[in-house]
Amino acid sequence: MPGGMTPRAAGRIPVLAGLLALFLAFAGAAALAVEPSEMLADPALEARARAISREIRCLVCQNQSIDDSAADLARDLRLLVRERLVAGDSDQAVRDFLVARYGDFVLLDPPVRPRTWGLWFGPAAILAIAALGATLYFRRRRAAAPPAPLTPEEASRVGRLVEEERLP
Amino acid sequence: MIAELGHFALVLAFLVTLLQAVVPMAGAARNNPRWMAVADSAALVVFALVLFAFLALMHAFVRSDFSVALVAANSHTLKPLLYKISGVWGNHEGSLLLWVLILALYGAGVALFGGRLPRRLRARVLAVQAAIALGFLAFMLFTSNPFARLATPPAEGNDLNPLLQDPGLAFHPPMLYLGYVGFSMTFAFAVAALIEGKVDAAWARWVRPWALAAWIALTAGIGLGSWWAYYELGWGGWWYWDPVENASFMPWLLGTALLHSAIVVEKRDALKSWTILLAILVFGLSLIGTFLVRSGVLTSVHAFATDPARGVFILLLLIVYIGGALLLYAVRAPQLKGGGLFMPVSREGALLLNNLLLAAATATVFLGTLYPLFLDMTGGGAVSVGPPYYEATFVPVMLPLLLLMGVGPLLAWKRGDLPGALQRLWLAALLAGAAALLAFWLAGGETPLALLGVGIAAWIFVASLTEFAERIQLFRHPASAGRRMRQLPRAAFGMTLAHLGLAIAILGMTGASAWKEERVVNLTPGASVAVGGYDYALEGVSRIQGPNYWAFRARFAVTQSGRPVATLEPERRFFSVQRLPTTEAAIHTTGFADLYAVIGDPDGKGGWTVRIYREPLVPFIWGGILVMVMGGLVSLSDRRFRVGAPARARNAALPAARNA
Numbered sequence: 001m002p003g004g005m006t007p008r009a010a011g012r013i014p015v016l017a018g019l020l021a022l023f024l025a026f027a028g029a030a031a032l033a034v035e036p037s038e039m040l041a042d043p044a045l046e047a048r049a050r051a052i053s054r055e056i057r058c059l060v061c062q063n064q065s066i067d068d069s070a071a072d073l074a075r076d077l078r079l080l081v082r083e084r085l086v087a088g089d090s091d092q093a094v095r096d097f098l099v100a101r102y103g104d105f106v107l108l109d110p111p112v113r114p115r116t117w118g119l120w121f122g123p124a125a126i127l128a129i130a131a132l133g134a135t136l137y138f139r140r141r142r143a144a145a146p147p148a149p150l151t152p153e154e155a156s157r158v159g160r161l162v163e164e165e166r167l168p
Numbered sequence: 169m170i171a172e173l174g175h176f177a178l179v180l181a182f183l184v185t186l187l188q189a190v191v192p193m194a195g196a197a198r199n200n201p202r203w204m205a206v207a208d209s210a211a212l213v214v215f216a217l218v219l220f221a222f223l224a225l226m227h228a229f230v231r232s233d234f235s236v237a238l239v240a241a242n243s244h245t246l247k248p249l250l251y252k253i254s255g256v257w258g259n260h261e262g263s264l265l266l267w268v269l270i271l272a273l274y275g276a277g278v279a280l281f282g283g284r285l286p287r288r289l290r291a292r293v294l295a296v297q298a299a300i301a302l303g304f305l306a307f308m309l310f311t312s313n314p315f316a317r318l319a320t321p322p323a324e325g326n327d328l329n330p331l332l333q334d335p336g337l338a339f340h341p342p343m344l345y346l347g348y349v350g351f352s353m354t355f356a357f358a359v360a361a362l363i364e365g366k367v368d369a370a371w372a373r374w375v376r377p378w379a380l381a382a383w384i385a386l387t388a389g390i391g392l393g394s395w396w397a398y399y400e401l402g403w404g405g406w407w408y409w410d411p412v413e414n415a416s417f418m419p420w421l422l423g424t425a426l427l428h429s430a431i432v433v434e435k436r437d438a439l440k441s442w443t444i445l446l447a448i449l450v451f452g453l454s455l456i457g458t459f460l461v462r463s464g465v466l467t468s469v470h471a472f473a474t475d476p477a478r479g480v481f482i483l484l485l486l487i488v489y490i491g492g493a494l495l496l497y498a499v500r501a502p503q504l505k506g507g508g509l510f511m512p513v514s515r516e517g518a519l520l521l522n523n524l525l526l527a528a529a530t531a532t533v534f535l536g537t538l539y540p541l542f543l544d545m546t547g548g549g550a551v552s553v554g555p556p557y558y559e560a561t562f563v564p565v566m567l568p569l570l571l572l573m574g575v576g577p578l579l580a581w582k583r584g585d586l587p588g589a590l591q592r593l594w595l596a597a598l599l600a601g602a603a604a605l606l607a608f609w610l611a612g613g614e615t616p617l618a619l620l621g622v623g624i625a626a627w628i629f630v631a632s633l634t635e636f637a638e639r640i641q642l643f644r645h646p647a648s649a650g651r652r653m654r655q656l657p658r659a660a661f662g663m664t665l666a667h668l669g670l671a672i673a674i675l676g677m678t679g680a681s682a683w684k685e686e687r688v689v690n691l692t693p694g695a696s697v698a699v700g701g702y703d704y705a706l707e708g709v710s711r712i713q714g715p716n717y718w719a720f721r722a723r724f725a726v727t728q729s730g731r732p733v734a735t736l737e738p739e740r741r742f743f744s745v746q747r748l749p750t751t752e753a754a755i756h757t758t759g760f761a762d763l764y765a766v767i768g769d770p771d772g773k774g775g776w777t778v779r780i781y782r783e784p785l786v787p788f789i790w791g792g793i794l795v796m797v798m799g800g801l802v803s804l805s806d807r808r809f810r811v812g813a814p815a816r817a818r819n820a821a822l823p824a825a826r827n828a
Binding site for chain 1: 403405408409410411509510512520521524525527528531532535536539543548549550551552553554555556557560561562565688689690768771777
């Protein structure tokens with residue numbers, strides 16, 4: 001399946017290798033995204049459509065939502081989202097519809113499933129490990145014997161040295 | 169001919185680098201001063217050779233020598249001079265050459281200004297640096313020769329991608345590379361210290377300016393890139409959590425951690441082994457960023473398989489350098505005995521917590537960027553990771569860090585007094601609450617996270633000022649506060665500035681994400697649209713001719729309740745060679761918000777698609793980043809960094825005279 005995802009945008013934009021170019025490839029369609037003609041008359045419905053569009057991936061672009069992309073497929077998906085909303089679907093029903101068609105890949109907000117556990121629980125696990133590491137560090141340091149207190153001779157020597165420093 | 173000389177200079181540079189990697193290292197091991205001295209002259213020679221190669225390539229671009237394949241593929245005679253020059257690094261081969269040039273520049277910097285480094289450490293640092301340069305020169309010579317010729321040169325070049333034809337893009341990559349490659353210095357210092365088996369306060373003081381310089385450049389580079397995306401891409405966004413952006417953000421996050429942990433090594437002789445590990449990992453992330461971008465794995469895992477030579481080469485470099493350094497670390501780190509003891513609640517403790525949170529934040533971005541690749545390669549199927557993921561994971565990790573930022577600097581070394589510090593921050597807490605309330609009053613409570621953002625920005629801002637006032641005892645002894653301020657080391661000013669800058673930038677990011685207003689409409693000339701309290705009247709659209717493009721230029725008269733505010737002239741440019749349109753947004757800034765207009769396509773019936781945004785507080789993002797960079801520069805100018813270790817500062821006059 002991913003083989004079919006070779007960016008169609010690449011045909012339109014000569015993709016250079018490299019940092020800048022990758023930046024571009026997703027910027028690729030500098031042409032503009034949502035067109036006035038696509039918009040729904042009902043502002044509440046349109047606002048919902050925009051909100052959903054922002055979390056749906058344009059499948060042929062690089063990391064771009066269908067709301068940002070000017071690719072033809074993004075336009076088709078935007079119209080599809082609006083069609084479903086007009087037909088009375090809930091936001092979740094629209095998302096489910098798209099997932100049924102294109103798989104989880106279409107969601108920019110990846111669902112929590114066993115294969116994305118690493119993704120979702122990784123940060124918390126890393127924090128927990130870091131906290132554990134820090135605790136052990138302090139525990140070990142505390143176990144290390146504190147330096148012996150100064151003997152009276154040392155203490156008086158320190159006092160003398162401090163006095164010397166004070167004198168101009 | 170000049171192109172061949174450039175190629176030859178690279179081959180020579182490769183050979184001299186080989187010398188620089190081996191002889192000084194052996195000299196340091198055998199305590200042979202003449203062998204060690206090779207490092208300095210070799211570093212200067214390598215820099216001169218790579219600079220020559222770079223200038224040779226630039227010459228080919230400026231002269232439009234299309235017999236050089238790279239020039240033919242990326243340039244055009246009609247292209248303005250600035251973009252002929254920046255076109256040198258607007259492609260794979262040229263940007264690699266820039267990478268190596270900057271690496272050589274840092275090496276020459278150590279050779280010239282590292283006079284106060286112990287001879288052995290300097291030789292080892294330069295040798296490690298040379299080992300890095302060796303790999304990248306080999307990469308260039310074997311897989312990506314920028315000077316390859318074409319048998320039949322075309323009459324005209326293929327032009328540079330129009331999106332890159334922008335002043336912002338002329339400066340963004342060199343800055344970013346100064347940052348990326350700058351962390352090769354801290355890496356070299358870390359590896360040299362591991363070989364030496366000694367990490368002390370003096371080492372940390374030598375490393376800090378290099379880490380700081382890299383951090384400044386990376387901050388400025390990321391800021392420039394974000395700014396460019398904001399005004400060029402035409403939908404008013406400034407950060408997309410794109411893998412390429414993340415590739416630069418990860419070294420920044422971990423580099424910031426390194427900057428802070430090096431302070432603990434210098435002041436308290438603790439966290440040594442952790443700091444060394446950070447130095448290795450930060451450069452590792454720089455290399456991973458290079459790998460991600462250069463190998464094509466981001467486009468698709470399969471793009472990597474179709475042309476694996478480059479990707480495999482970088483992966484190999486990554487394994488050799490980072491794997492090698494980690495191996496050395498595993499062997500040597502246990503010998504690094506931590507010095508200063510401290511309680512969990514202390515300045516060191518706060519800096520350690522800062523490091524843990526920054527490391528966790530880096531790991532979060534790392535997971536988000538690489539997990540989909542990993543899943544795809546292991547046959548787990550495709551997933552997308554977009555902004556919602558980072559909002560759900562990165563932001564919660566950063567929040568405690570930002571709260572801590574206010575408190576940490578007020579804690580004493582070794583054993584801090586948390587209730588005392590919090591007591592001194594009553595004003596910051598009060599004003600943070602007031603700022604959040606003000607935001608609620610102005611914008612309403614639909615976006616609670618934004619109110620939190622405003623509160624946190626105010627908290628950091630006031631807390632940083634409080635800490636500064638405490639330091640100079642502004643309120644306890646106001647008469648002598650001015651004198652104490654003058655005596656304050658520059659690094660203290662730098663820290664306050666950088667923290668204030670972050671507060672300003674956070675306010676900008678919060679406002680821009682939460683309260684952006686947008687209208688997309690179809691306008692005919694003469695009609696107008698209202699957005700965020702301003703009226704935008706489309707006066708007309710004209711067709712204009714540029715040097716290598718033509719464009720539609722729209723003219724908007726912007727008014728606020730009848731009073732003229734600005735004229736905005738966005739353009740939609742069409743580049744004839746690459747047949748790619750670009751948008752040139754027109755932006756008017758009021759200082760607190762940007763009025764942002766973009767012209768789209770005509771509808772064929774006399775109307776135009778028009779996008780108008782009101783971008784509240786976006787100028788604060790750029791202003792905040794600028795203040796952070798200034799803070800870094802002020803800190804870098806601290807004379808303690810130039811003078812070197814404290815013990816040497818006292819009798820600095822003598823060795824200096826002897827050296828001269």
